[in-house]
Amino acid sequence: MNNNAQNAARLSVAPMMDWTDRHCRMLHRLLSRETLLYTEMVTAPALVRGGALHLLDHSPQEHPLALQLGGSDPQELAEAARLGARAGYDEINLNCGCPSDRVQSGAFGAVLMKTPELVAECVAAMRERVDVDVTVKCRIGVDDQDPQAVLPGFIAAVAEAGCDRLTIHARKAWLKGLSPKENRDIPPLDYDIVHQMKAAFPHLHISINGGITSLAQALEHLDRGLDGVMVGRAAYHQPSDILSAADPEIYGCGARRDPVAVVGEMLEYIDDELAKGARLHQITRHMLGLFAGRPGARNWRRVLSEGANRPGAGPELVMQALEQATGLAA
Numbered sequence: 001m002n003n004n005a006q007n008a009a010r011l012s013v014a015p016m017m018d019w020t021d022r023h024c025r026m027l028h029r030l031l032s033r034e035t036l037l038y039t040e041m042v043t044a045p046a047l048v049r050g051g052a053l054h055l056l057d058h059s060p061q062e063h064p065l066a067l068q069l070g071g072s073d074p075q076e077l078a079e080a081a082r083l084g085a086r087a088g089y090d091e092i093n094l095n096c097g098c099p100s101d102r103v104q105s106g107a108f109g110a111v112l113m114k115t116p117e118l119v120a121e122c123v124a125a126m127r128e129r130v131d132v133d134v135t136v137k138c139r140i141g142v143d144d145q146d147p148q149a150v151l152p153g154f155i156a157a158v159a160e161a162g163c164d165r166l167t168i169h170a171r172k173a174w175l176k177g178l179s180p181k182e183n184r185d186i187p188p189l190d191y192d193i194v195h196q197m198k199a200a201f202p203h204l205h206i207s208i209n210g211g212i213t214s215l216a217q218a219l220e221h222l223d224r225g226l227d228g229v230m231v232g233r234a235a236y237h238q239p240s241d242i243l244s245a246a247d248p249e250i251y252g253c254g255a256r257r258d259p260v261a262v263v264g265e266m267l268e269y270i271d272d273e274l275a276k277g278a279r280l281h282q283i284t285r286h287m288l289g290l291f292a293g294r295p296g297a298r299n300w301r302r303v304l305s306e307g308a309n310r311p312g313a314g315p316e317l318v319m320q321a322l323e324q325a326t327g328l329a330a
Helices: 003-008 022-031 044-048 074-086 101-105 109-114 116-129 147-160 191-200 215-223 233-237 239-243 246-251 259-275 280-284 297-307 315-326
Strands: 011-013 036-043 065-070 091-096 133-139 165-169 205-209 228-231
Touching (some): 022 259, 036 091, 065 074, 074 091, 074 116, 091 109, 116 147, 165 228, 215 228, 215 246, 233 239
Parallel strands (some): 036 065, 091 133
C-alpha cells in the first residue's frame, strides 16, 4: 500500500468535474501541504482510445495526488491505470458514484453499484498493472437498492479484488429523475451506515464524503473511528476555511496558512502559466472563494470576476484585487 497516499487520505478534496483541474489543485496545495488531492474524473476511453494524455498533466508540486478514472471495461481501465501510474500519480481511483447521464450512457459511475462483480473485475485488472493504490469511490446505493442489504456485499467484492481504501458518499444516487446537482443534495445523508461499514470492515481504510462543510465536522468523523474524510464543494467555495488549518488540525504538523501569503505564492505560478499560454481567468476562477466569509471578500471577487477575462489581464489584477480586499499588497 502507498503510505504517502494512505496517510494523506485522512483529509481529501473530492474530484469535481470542471473544478478540480490543475490550477485549482495548485491553489489547494499551497493552502495545505498534506491533504490528498484528486483530479477531475478522466475517462479511460479518452486516454486509451482517444490518446488524450494531456488530461494527465500535473505539476510535481501537487502531490500527494490521485487520478480518478471513469470506465467499466476491465482491460481498458487497467491500461488507463498504467498510463496514470506512469505519469506519476500516487493513487488510481475508480468512479462508482457519479450519476450523470453521460456517465450512465457509458455504463460507469454510480450505475456500477448494480454490478459489484464487474467492479471487482475492474479493480483486479487495475491492481495487476500498477504498483500504486487502486481505490474506489462509491455511493451507499442507487435507486431502490437497500444500502443495508447491498453495500456490505459491494465492499466485500472490491476488497477481495485488492482494494484496500474506499471513499463512500453517504447518499444514494437516483439514476432517473434527479439531475447530478440534485443528486448531491436531495437524497438524504446517512452517515451512520458509513460508520457501520468501518465497523464491519475494520481492516479497510474507509473515508466518508457528502455534506461535510467544516474541519470540525471532519474531526468528529475521524474521532468516531473513520480513517478519512473527503470534502467537496466546501473545499472549493471556502478553501481557506477547510484547507488553511488542515495541516495542524488534521495531521498535527505545520502551521495555519495565511490566504494573503498564498495569493503571493500564486503570483509566481500565474506568471509561469500565462507565459505558457493560459488565460488569467482559467486560474483565478478557482481563487474567488479564498476570502469567503471575511471582510473584503466581495471586493476580491468583484475585481477578479470583472477583470480576469480581459485581454492581457495578468498578476497585477490579482494584486489589485488583494489590495481592494485587504488593503495589503501581495
